[in-house]
Amino acid sequence: MSIYRERAYSRTSPSASVLRTVSTRERRSHLSAPRVPTVGIDIGGTKVMAGVVDADGNILEKVRAETPEKSKSPKVVEDTIVELVLDLSDRHDVHAVGIGAAGWVDADRSRVLFAPHLAWRDEPLKDALTMRLAVPVMVDNDANTAAWGEWRFGAGRGEDHLVMITLGTGIGGAILEDGRVKRGKYGVAGEFGHMQVVPGGHRCPCGNRGCWEQYSSGNALVREARELAAAESPVAYGIIARTGGHPADITGPMITELARQGDAMCVELLQDIGQWLGIGIANLAAALDPSCFVIGGGVSAADELLIDPARDAFRRHLTGRGYRPEARVAKAQLGPEAGMVGAADLARLVARRFRRANRRRLERYEMYERAADNLRRAVGQ
Numbered sequence: 001m002s003i004y005r006e007r008a009y010s011r012t013s014p015s016a017s018v019l020r021t022v023s024t025r026e027r028r029s030h031l032s033a034p035r036v037p038t039v040g041i042d043i044g045g046t047k048v049m050a051g052v053v054d055a056d057g058n059i060l061e062k063v064r065a066e067t068p069e070k071s072k073s074p075k076v077v078e079d080t081i082v083e084l085v086l087d088l089s090d091r092h093d094v095h096a097v098g099i100g101a102a103g104w105v106d107a108d109r110s111r112v113l114f115a116p117h118l119a120w121r122d123e124p125l126k127d128a129l130t131m132r133l134a135v136p137v138m139v140d141n142d143a144n145t146a147a148w149g150e151w152r153f154g155a156g157r158g159e160d161h162l163v164m165i166t167l168g169t170g171i172g173g174a175i176l177e178d179g180r181v182k183r184g185k186y187g188v189a190g191e192f193g194h195m196q197v198v199p200g201g202h203r204c205p206c207g208n209r210g211c212w213e214q215y216s217s218g219n220a221l222v223r224e225a226r227e228l229a230a231a232e233s234p235v236a237y238g239i240i241a242r243t244g245g246h247p248a249d250i251t252g253p254m255i256t257e258l259a260r261q262g263d264a265m266c267v268e269l270l271q272d273i274g275q276w277l278g279i280g281i282a283n284l285a286a287a288l289d290p291s292c293f294v295i296g297g298g299v300s301a302a303d304e305l306l307i308d309p310a311r312d313a314f315r316r317h318l319t320g321r322g323y324r325p326e327a328r329v330a331k332a333q334l335g336p337e338a339g340m341v342g343a344a345d346l347a348r349l350v351a352r353r354f355r356r357a358n359r360r361r362l363e364r365y366e367m368y369e370r371a372a373d374n375l376r377r378a379v380g381q
Contacts, residue, residue, distance in 0.1 A: 036095040038351060039085055040344030042142060042337075043067065043077070043101045043118070050084040051337065052092045053344035057153035059337060063087055067118070074123050082132050096136040097129065098347030100145030100339040102172075107187035109139050116205075136350040142166075142339045143190055144181050146332070147174035149342030150294050154333035161290040164332070165192065165281065167299035167306075171213040175288060193217065197280065216276035218252045218299050224269055225250050238263040256302045270302050271309045278313025285327055286319045296332030307331055 035055040042049045044067060051062030063084055067077070085097055103115030110126035112118075130137045147164035150156040156164070156176070166172040171193030175182040183189050193213030194206050201210030214220055228236040229247035238258055243249040259266035281293050293314075295307060311329050315321060334341055 036348070036351060037092055038096045038098060038344045038347040039088055039092075039094050040145070040340040040342065040347065041081060041084070041097065041099045042145070042339040042343065043081070043099065044142070048077075048080050048084060049336075049340055050081070050088060051340045051344065052088050052094065053341050055348065057149070057341055057345065059341065060092065061088065062337070062340070074118070074120050077118055077120070078125070078128055078132075081129060085133055094135060096138070096347040096351035097133060098138045098140070098145065098343030098345070098350070099125065099129070100140055100142035100343040101125070102142045104188045104191075105139055105141045105144075107183055107185065109183075109187070112139065113188070136347065138343070138347045138350045140181075140343065140346060141172075141174070141183075141187075141190070143172035143174040144183065145340075145342035145346060146296055146334075146338040147176055147294070147342065148181060148346055149334050149338040149340075150296065150332050151176050151179075152345055153341060154338065155294045155330040156292055159290075159292040161288075162292050162294060163281075163284055163288055163290040164294045164296060165277070166297035167217055167277070167295065168297040169218050171217050171280075172297070175290075192280065192284065195280065195283065197276070197283075212276070212280045216273050216280060218297075220276075221252055221255055221269055221273050221299065222250055224272070225255055225266070228265065233265075235265040235268075238265065252299060253301070256305070259302065259305050267305065270305045273299070274306045274309030275313045277306070277310040278315075279317050281310065281327075281329065282314050282317035282319070285314070290327050291325075292328045292330060294330055294332050296334075296338055298336075300331055303331065 037052050037054050037060060040051055040053050047064050048067055049062060049064040052060040054060060065080055065084060067080070081099070085094065088094060101112050101115060103118065103120060104113040105111070106113055110124065112120040112123045112125050114121060126137050126139045143164060143166050146166060147156070147162065150164060151159065151162055156162045160178055162176040164174045173190040173192035175190055194204065194208065194211045196208060196210045197212045197215060198210035202214040203209050204211040204214050225236070225239060226247040229240050229243070229250060232240070239250060239254070242254060242258065255266045255269060259270050277295070284293070295310070300306065307329065314329060315326065318326065332338055
């Protein structure tokens with residue numbers, strides 16, 4: 001397995017300013033957490049990225065490998081994770097491992113119930129990796145870990161009620177209230193991409209029609225561009241020329257690049273995606289009333305070409321507009337490392353509990369030893 005290694009950057013935000021932004025409950029929790037390096041792992045459909053992260057959110061080093069093919073067994077993915085962690089532990093003192101998985105994770109954060117891009121079905125990932133790595137392991141949904149990372153160190157600092165939207169191949173999401181991730185009764189809250197916004201609309205791989213991610217995601221963006229190119233629409237001449245007349249070669253980053261260069265069709269496609277994004281977050285505002293929406297994922301690389309239309313549509317469709325406070329809509333700051341940083345930070349809390357349990361076991365052992373010594377001395381007298 002080839003591993004790509006990269007020394008990463010340090011963030012400029014001091015820990016004191018970060019800790020002032022969190023709730024009282026979490027402030028106590030993080031102040032008492034050990035300031036030790038932990039490993040965060042982000043598992044996606046194409047790559048597994050792992051990094052050593054310190055208590056201030058600085059990435060000390062990161063490595064990555066290709067995600068094993070979907071058809072392979074769950075153990076192959078597990079082997080990849082173990083290899084990356086062991087590689088990092090050769091150069092760093094690793095105290096815990098946090099994993100952000102692209103799939104449904106149960107409420108106990110131990111089993112991956114379902115992963116669309118991997119062969120995980122009710123997979124006991126936490127126990128399997130804990131046995132092999134001999135350090136505490138935390139497992140969560142990748143959108144939850146990304147939201148935690150943005151809340152602790154990125155665009156969501158200082159927010160008590162935050163909703164994160166991750167725009168990639170589909171749409172993921174997460175909810176944080178008063179410094180706690182809201183996972184729902186069964187652990188699968190935040191699947192915003194499968195809200196039905198167009199009855200009888202485009203068929204979604206989930207089995208339903210008209211899901212939000214069919215209108216505001218990387219797949220939706222590429223689908224619309226390919227359809228226009230395949231029809232040889234005159235507005236698609238720029239992207240047809242770029243691909244040499246092969247619509248199947250169109251990608252999301254290509255559309256974004258052409259839009260930055262002023263291609264009218266690509267600009268319009270991003271505006272359409274942004275409009276649908278704004279409609280969706282207006283619906284979420286009606287249901288959840290957050291103070292901030294953080295927009296992340298690969299499609300957010302389009303920056304204001306996407307975010308500005310989203311803000312406009314959000315304001316136009318917000319229930320009670322003009323008579324209620326309006327949530328802030330911000331682009332994520334941590335980029336593709338958000339899930340990795342968040343997973344490592346969540347793992348730090350697990351490391352604290354693990355160290356506390358070990359300390360208690362050691363204290364009990366010492367107490368029993370003292371009692372045994374006293375008994376031996378008493379018998380000897």
